[in-house]
Amino acid sequence: RRRSSGPGRRWLLTTPIFYVNGPPHIGHLYSALLADALHRHRGLLGPGPGRLATGTDEHGLKIQQAAAAAGTSPSELCAQMSGLFRDLFSRADVSFTDFIRTTEPRHRRAVQCFWAALQGRGLLYKDFYEGWYCTPDECFLTQAQITERPDAQGRPCKVSLESGHQVYWTKEENYMFKLSEFQEPLRKWLQGNRHVISPEPFYQVVRRWLEEDLPDLSVSRERSRLQWGIPVPGDSTQTIYVWVDALVNYLTVAGYPDAHHAWWPAAHHVVGKDILKFHAIYWPALLMAVGLDPPEQIYVHSHWTVHGQKMSKSLGNVVDPVACFKQYTMDGFRYFLLRQGVPERDCDYYEEKVIKLVNSELADALGGLLNRCTASSINPNGIYPHFSESCFRKGSDHMDVEASGRALAEDYELVASVDRLPLQVTDYFEHFQIYKALESVVACVRQTNGFFQRHAPWKLCRDNPAEKCWLDTVLHVTLECLRIYGILLQPVIPATADKLLSRLAVKPEERAFTDLTFLPRYHGKPCSFEGRRLGPDTGALFPRLETPIRRQMET
Numbered sequence: 001r002r003r004s005s006g007p008g009r010r011w012l013l014t015t016p017i018f019y020v021n022g023p024p025h026i027g028h029l030y031s032a033l034l035a036d037a038l039h040r041h042r043g044l045l046g047p048g049p050g051r052l053a054t055g056t057d058e059h060g061l062k063i064q065q066a067a068a069a070a071g072t073s074p075s076e077l078c079a080q081m082s083g084l085f086r087d088l089f090s091r092a093d094v095s096f097t098d099f100i101r102t103t104e105p106r107h108r109r110a111v112q113c114f115w116a117a118l119q120g121r122g123l124l125y126k127d128f129y130e131g132w133y134c135t136p137d138e139c140f141l142t143q144a145q146i147t148e149r150p151d152a153q154g155r156p157c158k159v160s161l162e163s164g165h166q167v168y169w170t171k172e173e174n175y176m177f178k179l180s181e182f183q184e185p186l187r188k189w190l191q192g193n194r195h196v197i198s199p200e201p202f203y204q205v206v207r208r209w210l211e212e213d214l215p216d217l218s219v220s221r222e223r224s225r226l227q228w229g230i231p232v233p234g235d236s237t238q239t240i241y242v243w244v245d246a247l248v249n250y251l252t253v254a255g256y257p258d259a260h261h262a263w264w265p266a267a268h269h270v271v272g273k274d275i276l277k278f279h280a281i282y283w284p285a286l287l288m289a290v291g292l293d294p295p296e297q298i299y300v301h302s303h304w305t306v307h308g309q310k311m312s313k314s315l316g317n318v319v320d321p322v323a324c325f326k327q328y329t330m331d332g333f334r335y336f337l338l339r340q341g342v343p344e345r346d347c348d349y350y351e352e353k354v355i356k357l358v359n360s361e362l363a364d365a366l367g368g369l370l371n372r373c374t375a376s377s378i379n380p381n382g383i384y385p386h387f388s389e390s391c392f393r394k395g396s397d398h399m400d401v402e403a404s405g406r407a408l409a410e411d412y413e414l415v416a417s418v419d420r421l422p423l424q425v426t427d428y429f430e431h432f433q434i435y436k437a438l439e440s441v442v443a444c445v446r447q448t449n450g451f452f453q454r455h456a457p458w459k460l461c462r463d464n465p466a467e468k469c470w471l472d473t474v475l476h477v478t479l480e481c482l483r484i485y486g487i488l489l490q491p492v493i494p495a496t497a498d499k500l501l502s503r504l505a506v507k508p509e510e511r512a513f514t515d516l517t518f519l520p521r522y523h524g525k526p527c528s529f530e531g532r533r534l535g536p537d538t539g540a541l542f543p544r545l546e547t548p549i550r551r552q553m554e555t
């Protein structure tokens with residue numbers, strides 16, 4: 001039922017393009033990491049072709065005002081801030097294949113062509129428009145969408161119900177897009193594509209929106225008020241609305257207007273819930289309007305809060321991702337965000353939670369397991385030892401411990417769990433439940449630690465042939481488990497997974513989905529790892545992080 005994977009399937013994964021009115025925070029990083037993990041995971045399933053596009057949204061009143069407040073020009077502010085986003089994503093190992101800035105000539109051309117296509121189809125008209133305008137949200141609001149609240153000086157002022165930002169009564173001549181004509185086509189599209197928006201609760205939200213009236217959409221602003229944007233072709237008094245400009249970025253990165261056919265509509269957009277309406281209503285309608293298909297998939301995620309409060313610059317509680325990388329390492333922080341972030345609901349961030357999670361799952365459970373089966377005391381030759389079928393007998397006599405060697409029922413359960421794991425993980429990724437994929441990997445890691453503990457290989461004597469045979473088998477099974485976890489964790493913690501796989505001597509060309517056959521010897525197939533020398537020991541897989549309390553006591 002998912003069209004995003006499978007051999008030869010194309011995908012164009014995208015993140016929102018981010019406003020450059022401030023530096024990036026962990027919310028922006030989260031969007032990018034979700035898209036990156038999906039992109040990397042699909043790369044494991046087959047080489048693509050796939051693309052991952054991200055970038056910055058640089059036009060609009062918000063940016064114009066931010067530049068004025070900072071005493072700089074919009075283009076300087078944009079260049080500086082866009083650079084921060086690009087650096088952050090490069091540093092965070094986001095494997096983007098394109099980074100778009102809406103101030104680039106290729107984008108200006110795409111937007112103007114798109115506009116001409118709308119106009120050519122008779123879907124734009126000019127009209128006087130008046131209403132409450134919210135600059136931070138860059139949109140007009142109806143009476144029902146605003147409320148009155150005192151400002152900092154206690155004076156009453158009108159604010160947006162949804163965002164709380166102040167609104168102003170604005171009257172101007174605008175181009176209008178005949179959005180209302182697309183209410184029915186949008187409903188049909190949603191009905192025919194029940195999985196196009198996930199998670200499911202967001203699909204329902206959009207369906208409900210479409211039950212209400214869908215008024216035409218103002219798609220330009222007077223140039224006298226907004227100069228920082230793309231001019232309407234043939235009308236120098238108007239600037240194209242920043243949201244039309246922004247949404248078209250997805251076509252720009254697909255090669256519009258000349259070369260997008262190979263990539264459109266294979267677009268899979270990752271977006272925050274705050275911009276769902278733009279992506280699930282306006283964007284599909286605009287695409288239909290120019291004769292293009294809506295995107296194949298819209299993945300929606302919720303927000304990060306800090307100690308229960310929404311992250312915002314005015315509250316001063318914005319979490320700086322670069323500081324987090326320093327404190328928790330890059331993979332540690334990637335792991336935390338993707339393991340703890342649940343797209344359906346807002347998630348709370350606090351430092352102790354990061355440290356606890358990363359220490360327990362990456363340093364102790366995964367790192368500890370690797371340590372245990374590669375330690376020179378237990379694996380003195382530093383190899384991937386042989387697996388003995390007679391020690392770990394399979395078949396009808398599984399439960400017959402006496403007759404079938406030393407394996408126990410729980411050991412077969414472990415094998416069954418790890419056998420199932422790759423498909424389970426893939427299914428979770430395809431359903432945008434990366435946190436569940438990680439949960440299932442961790443459950444297996446813990447099961448493997450249990451297996452190791454249960455058989456206490458450190459108590460076995462290498463000089464006794466029967467015990468050595470079993471010892472080798474326990475090590476072989478454990479290493480096989482780790483090989484599977486390493487491959488499956490690549491999309492989330494690429495550097496740590498590389499370290500793990502390199503330690504296991506898994507070659508770069510042996511790390512794809514097709515290499516996920518677990519414990520081939522148990523399944524009667526040859527194993528190319530048996531007898532292989534392990535890779536060099538480069539120290540602990542994951543450093544234990546210090547808790548703030550301990551750090552405090554030390555200073």
Ligand code: ME8
Nearest residue numbers: 016017018019027028031057246247271272303304
């Ligand atoms: O809306 N938690 O840009 P933007 C999680 N330029 N994600 C968060 C977040 C938080 N606290 N805060 C922001 C725009 N995000 C437009 C988009 S797309 C054609 C144009 C993420 O800089 C989330 O994905 O305000 C949200 O949708 C996006 O950043 C908005 O970034």
